Amino acid sequence: MVAAATARVGSTPVKEATPWRRFRRRMIRNRFGMGALLVLFVLVLAGVLSPIVAPHPPGDANFATVFQRPGTVGYVLGTDNLGRDILSRVLYGIRASLEVGVLAVLIAFVVGVPAGLLAGAFRTADVIASRGTDLLLAFPFLIMAIGVAAILGPSLMIAAVAIGIGAVPSILRVMRVETARIISLDYVTAARAQGAGTLRILSHYVLPNAASSLIVRATVIMPGAILGESTLSFLGLGIQPPMPSLGGMLADAQQYAEQAPWMAVVPGAAIVLICLSFNTLGDALRDALDVQVVSRD
16 A cells, blocks of 8 residues: 555656746745836836826816815816826836836846857957946946936936946846856857857857846836836926826925825825835845745745
8 A cells, every 4th residue: 555655746747936926936936026016017007097097187287176085076186286196197207216217127137248259258358348338437327317307308208218328237237147157057068169159159158147137127227117117207307297207206296295295195105105116016026036035935
């Protein structure tokens, strides 16, 4: 009987713990990470569907309904000094902030990833990339973004370009370190000995193995980009009226802080919630994608 039981146990197929299964298991266990993912899903969905779900057009002024308090019938989050619905403007502002954040991350990746690959693989490119990175880092990120926006003119696209340029060194450094680490591994050396060229090694070995680090870095850049856009809009160098932005709403609320505090609290809370969710999700992804952490499961 014992032998039969042993045979049955031995014949039971054991599912291999693939990297995807380990990642999924660790993410599900992380309640804060899953909560942040859910919050971001709701915010992104609300922003994308803002033309449909917004109760009022964001630019419609109505001087008969100025400074309506939150909870007023028809104005859940109140109105501003021009009678515009704050909920509608926040939804459109979230959409604009996410657009700037995504564009900034794409710009940083398009420039930083190829430059980091070359810097990690070739010494000459490494020297050039290092000097360029030092030059960009010599200027504070916000000062450089303000300078670019002031020179090229305020707009959503210019804000994304300015913030994306400032984020290039972060992506470049991560990609450079990962490239140098991966090409020194034994299996890459074996592939090179079998005739694999540099381009094949970079595309088939380096990029797939560096993806986890790049994903985590993107979740770090996104909140910084959103804060940068809010700052530029607050200073009048970002998204311009009549398009609503969270930073622009904070700028409009300055002189009404005591009379209508909800004008500042609502967009400020939206910025905090977005940035906190991205940071929490980034921590969860870092833990779930960390090889040393996953290997202990």
